[in-house]
Amino acid sequence: xxxxxxxxxxxxxxxxxxxxxxxxxxxxxxxxxxxxxxxxxxxxxxxxxxxxxxxxxxxxxxxxxxxxxxxxxxxxxxxxxxxxxxxxxxxxxxxxxxxxxxxxxxxxxxxx
Amino acid sequence: xxxxxxxxxxxxxxxxxxxxxxxxxxxxxxxxxxxxxxxxxxxxxxxxxxxxxxxxxxxxxxxxxxxxxxxxxxxxxxxxxxxxxxxxxxxxxxxxxxxxxxxxxxxxxxxxxx
Numbered sequence: 092x093x094x095x096x097x098x099x100x101x102x103x104x105x106x107x108x109x110x111x112x113x114x115x116x117x118x119x120x121x122x123x124x125x126x127x128x129x130x131x132x133x134x135x136x137x138x139x140x141x142x143x144x145x146x147x148x149x150x151x152x153x154x155x156x157x158x159x160x161x162x163x164x165x166x167x168x169x170x171x172x173x174x175x176x177x178x179x180x181x182x183x184x185x186x187x188x189x190x191x192x193x194x195x196x197x198x199x200x201x202x203x
Numbered sequence: 204x205x206x207x208x209x210x211x212x213x214x215x216x217x218x219x220x221x222x223x224x225x226x227x228x229x230x231x232x233x234x235x236x237x238x239x240x241x242x243x244x245x246x247x248x249x250x251x252x253x254x255x256x257x258x259x260x261x262x263x264x265x266x267x268x269x270x271x272x273x274x275x276x277x278x279x280x281x282x283x284x285x286x287x288x289x290x291x292x293x294x295x296x297x298x299x300x301x302x303x304x305x306x307x308x309x310x311x312x313x314x315x316x317x
Binding site for chain 1: 241245248249309
């Protein structure tokens with residue numbers, strides 16, 4: 092049973108398109124996240140979200156938006172894709188008191 | 204501004220040797236310091252973590268050493284094995300800020316050669 096699952100695993104799309112990446116966690120966690128890993132492997136938080144609060148990293152362009160239909164899902168929508176958006180996007184979740192963050196296996200986005 | 208600095212960027216160790224990765228942080232409000240291990244094509248997975256009230260934590264072959272006054276912490280992998288070859292990330296968070304977002308170091312690619 093996969094704890095944090097994301098789809099699709101690979102996505103190749105053209106500049107200017109709009110795309111979504113879906114994420115589901117079956118751990119019963121309250122908080123979910125999106126991280127971006129660039130070509131140099133640097134991991135950077137994009138959003139954190141629970142049923143009370145959305146925290147947005149100020150450096151994330153507003154073309155990126157998280158949408159949570161329920162506590163177990165946090166999808167990532169990206170509008171007007173640019174070449175620089177090519178990266179691996181990781182969904183993750185956590186829950187107090189341990190607060191260990193569990194990552195999905197990543198979605199490889201390539202914009203051409 | 205990088206809040207967690209990690210070194211070295213890459214590391215090659217012979218099988219059976221000790222691998223040492225170092226991290227330094229700037230934000231004195233950080234109170235949780237995990238290490239994550241990432242294999243190619245996979246997401247990062249928690250390896251071991253420490254809080255500032257202890258100076259060392261050991262789990263099997265993996266040990267975290269923590270120096271609060273120097274704002275530094277390190278990962279030691281004893282008896283390194285080829286299966287340990289992966290990218291290792293140190294991280295830090297401030298639970299008092301009401302969020303558990305992790306700030307990651309830039310990663311260390313470890314290669315253990317037979």
